[in-house]
Amino acid sequence: MFIVNSPIVETKQVHENIFIQKIHSPEVAQSAKPGQFLNIRVSENTFPLLRRPFSVCDVEGENIYLMFNILGEGTKMLARKNNGETIDILGPLGNGFNLDGKYETAIIIAGGLGAAPFPFVTRAIKNKKNILTFVGGRTEQDVVTYGLENYVLSSDDGSVGFKGNVVQSLEQDLERINISKSKVFACGPNAMLRALKDFCIKNDLDCEVSTECAMACGFGICQGCPIESTQQSDKYLLVCKDGPVFNVKDIVI
Amino acid sequence: MSKVDLSVNIGSLKLRNPILLASGTVGYGNEISEFSDLNKLGAIVTKSLSLKPRKGNPPQRIVETPAGMLNAIGLANVGVDEFLKEKIPFLKKYDVPLICNIAASSVEEYVECTRILTSEETIKAFEINVSCPNVKDGGLQFGNDIKAVGNVTAKVRAVTNKPVIIKLSPNVSYIFEFAQVVKDSGGDAVSAINTLVGTSFNIFTKKPKIFNINGGLSGPAIKPVALAKVLEISRKVDIPIIGIGGIMNWKDVIEFMIVGASAVQIGTLNFIDPTAPEKIIKELEDYCIANKVEKLSNLTASYII
Ligand SMILES: Cc1cc2nc3c(=O)[nH]c(=O)nc-3n(C[C@H](O)[C@H](O)[C@H](O)COP(=O)(O)OP(=O)(O)OC[C@H]3O[C@@H](n4cnc5c(N)ncnc54)[C@H](O)[C@@H]3O)c2cc1C
Ligand SMILES: Cc1cc2nc3c(=O)[nH]c(=O)nc-3n(C[C@H](O)[C@H](O)[C@H](O)COP(=O)(O)O)c2cc1C
Ligand code: FES
Numbered sequence: 001m002f003i004v005n006s007p008i009v010e011t012k013q014v015h016e017n018i019f020i021q022k023i024h025s026p027e028v029a030q031s032a033k034p035g036q037f038l039n040i041r042v043s044e045n046t047f048p049l050l051r052r053p054f055s056v057c058d059v060e061g062e063n064i065y066l067m068f069n070i071l072g073e074g075t076k077m078l079a080r081k082n083n084g085e086t087i088d089i090l091g092p093l094g095n096g097f098n099l100d101g102k103y104e105t106a107i108i109i110a111g112g113l114g115a116a117p118f119p120f121v122t123r124a125i126k127n128k129k130n131i132l133t134f135v136g137g138r139t140e141q142d143v144v145t146y147g148l149e150n151y152v153l154s155s156d157d158g159s160v161g162f163k164g165n166v167v168q169s170l171e172q173d174l175e176r177i178n179i180s181k182s183k184v185f186a187c188g189p190n191a192m193l194r195a196l197k198d199f200c201i202k203n204d205l206d207c208e209v210s211t212e213c214a215m216a217c218g219f220g221i222c223q224g225c226p227i228e229s230t231q232q233s234d235k236y237l238l239v240c241k242d243g244p245v246f247n248v249k250d251i252v253i
Numbered sequence: 254m255s256k257v258d259l260s261v262n263i264g265s266l267k268l269r270n271p272i273l274l275a276s277g278t279v280g281y282g283n284e285i286s287e288f289s290d291l292n293k294l295g296a297i298v299t300k301s302l303s304l305k306p307r308k309g310n311p312p313q314r315i316v317e318t319p320a321g322m323l324n325a326i327g328l329a330n331v332g333v334d335e336f337l338k339e340k341i342p343f344l345k346k347y348d349v350p351l352i353c354n355i356a357a358s359s360v361e362e363y364v365e366c367t368r369i370l371t372s373e374e375t376i377k378a379f380e381i382n383v384s385c386p387n388v389k390d391g392g393l394q395f396g397n398d399i400k401a402v403g404n405v406t407a408k409v410r411a412v413t414n415k416p417v418i419i420k421l422s423p424n425v426s427y428i429f430e431f432a433q434v435v436k437d438s439g440g441d442a443v444s445a446i447n448t449l450v451g452t453s454f455n456i457f458t459k460k461p462k463i464f465n466i467n468g469g470l471s472g473p474a475i476k477p478v479a480l481a482k483v484l485e486i487s488r489k490v491d492i493p494i495i496g497i498g499g500i501m502n503w504k505d506v507i508e509f510m511i512v513g514a515s516a517v518q519i520g521t522l523n524f525i526d527p528t529a530p531e532k533i534i535k536e537l538e539d540y541c542i543a544n545k546v547e548k549l550s551n552l553t554a555s556y557i558i
Contacts, residue, residue: 001287001288003288003526003527003528041525041526046320046472046473046501047319047320048317049317049320049321049322049472049473049521049525050317050322050524050525051524051525090527213312213313214312214313214314214315214316215315216315216322216324216521216524217523217524217527218524219284219287219527220280220283220284221278221279221280221284221285221523221524221527222277222278222315222324222326222524223277223280223300223309223314223326223329224314224315224324224326225312225314225315226309226310226311226312226314226329227312228311234306234308235306235308235329236308236309236329241284
């Protein structure tokens with residue numbers, strides 16, 4: 001875990017409202033694992049006060065990449081930063097995806113901005129495993145394919161790809177998949193993760209999901225990010241420390 | 254050795270400097286030790302402990318507000334037994350005074366927690382939280398009731414020889430009356446302040462942003478309130494005060510000391526910059542050198558009105 005001031009190399013708009021930011025941060029680049037996140041201070045003063053969590057989208061040499069859309073003031077400030085300006089990064093944080101294991105095919109499921117961690121995942125495993133990627137969004141604008149390969153598209157309104165959600169899209173393709181030799185890695189809105197959980201349990205598919213929660217610290221000291229555990233009913237797990245990646249069987253979504 | 258004297262006393266408690274980490278903002282020390290040398294700090298105050306573990310409130314527990322944040326953690330904690338078994342061994346490795354913060358739903362529970370913990374020599378003092386706004390049973394009722402605060406102070410006092418600090422609620426009309434009853438009941442010091450009650454609603458769904466509806470407001474937004482409460486106590490009651498609320502840098506620390514604090518606690522800032530407390534200690538030293546302050550504690554209650 002580091003707290004480092006790192007310069008922005010480039011900010012690129014890749015979709016209507018989606019930005020990819022390249023940041024020179026050798027320490028973080030060296031130690032980050034796919035699925036981990038960074039807690040970023042977007043301002044030097046007290047507005048906004050708290051850091052903003054973002055997945056490590058990709059790592060290339062000494063650079064890291066973030067993918068974000070503009071939601072509120074914090075992401076607006078981040079997108080407006082000039083090249084060469086530094087940002088204060090705390091990370092890498094949390095547990096990443098468990099990419100090792102006996103499975104032969106990684107099934108990546110990305111809903112909307114849930115695509116953010118998968119360029120890094122793809123880069124890390126593409127020489128070792130087969131990858132099948134399912135990308136979905138509400139409409140064409142929400143379907144994000146940056147850094148992904150061999151993907152199947154879907155949209156709720158049918159404006160691009162399969163008409164329906166990304167879990168239904170996976171279901172359609174199920175005959176292509178050898179369940180006992182596959183593992184699912186997913187990130188997206190809770191409704192998607194819930195549907196995916198039901199689907200994976202029903203079909204006996206091993207599945208890890210990256211979850212989100214409002215956070216104050218990002219490293220376990222505020223107790224602000226609880227998530228219900230299926231194993232222990234007497235205490236919550238913490239999204240920032242015990243996650244953000246969980247085996248879908250271990251959490252109540 | 255420090256070139257200037259940063260040490261402070263809070264009653265009989267002697268600390269190497271006035272920078273304490275506030276309850277609920279350091280966990281049990283492990284995570285923050287990755288960023289900060291705990292041995293440099295004045296003291297650490299644990300997350301509020303209750304007799305039995307508490308699961309805390311469901312999400313959402315946190316929301317950001319202008320210059321602050323609301324939290325409704327609901328006193329999630331491991332409970333006294335697990336604290337002694339699992340958490341104390343880590344803290345024992347450090348040479349930093351440990352202050353145990355206790356929260357409870359009844360006077361008996363406060364007393365029982367203190368009684369169990371007092372034999373643990375690593376614990377140097379108790380901070381009794383009578384002011385948490387985030388629990389339905391206990392908490393605020395105690396903090397708003399002068400007699401109850403006096404009663405808790407006296408009963409806890411009776412079961413420990415260690416300093417007893419009462420953490421006061423700002424959600425009262427006259428905080429000095431509470432400080433007075435703490436003094437009269439044998440308390441050694443007061444901490445001021447805990448969080449202010451606040452809320453936040455989503456304008457589209459018309460629903461509260463926090464599951465619990467209300468949360469405790471902390472951060473820079475509450476600093477002026479905290480300063481006024483510390484000053485009020487300082488002017489009216491002769492009792493050591495630990496100032497808390499919105500401290501973001503060394504200047505805020507000096508300001509709290511001038512209005513009457515003997516020491517301070519840093520809370521929300523730990524979430525944003527866990528290295529800040531250590532930096533602030535160094536900056537206080539620089540301030541003293543630059544301003545020819547030989548003993549930092551001389552600043553306490555040095556206000557000119
Ligand atoms: C582990 C983790 C990884 C994330 N990775 C990414 C990422 O790679 N790319 C990305 O664009 N976003 C990501 N997010 C969400 C991102 O943190 C929020 O979009 C960001 O905090 C919004 O900041 P803001 O100041 O622009 O918006 P604010 O003004 O703070 O909020 C605008 C809206 O966003 C909501 N919001 C605030 N915080 C979060 C949050 N943590 N999660 C979801 N919604 C939130 C608010 O409730 C509000 O409705 C991640 C969140 C977590 C917890
Ligand atoms: C997330 C969070 C959890 C807290 N938990 C506790 C607690 O368990 N017990 C307690 O006495 N105070 C608790 N507090 C209050 C702080 O100790 C402190 O009094 C308050 O945050 C004001 O200081 P600040 O503005 O520097 O944060 C908590 C505060 C926050 C933000
Ligand atoms: S965000 Fe603070 S504990 Fe998870």
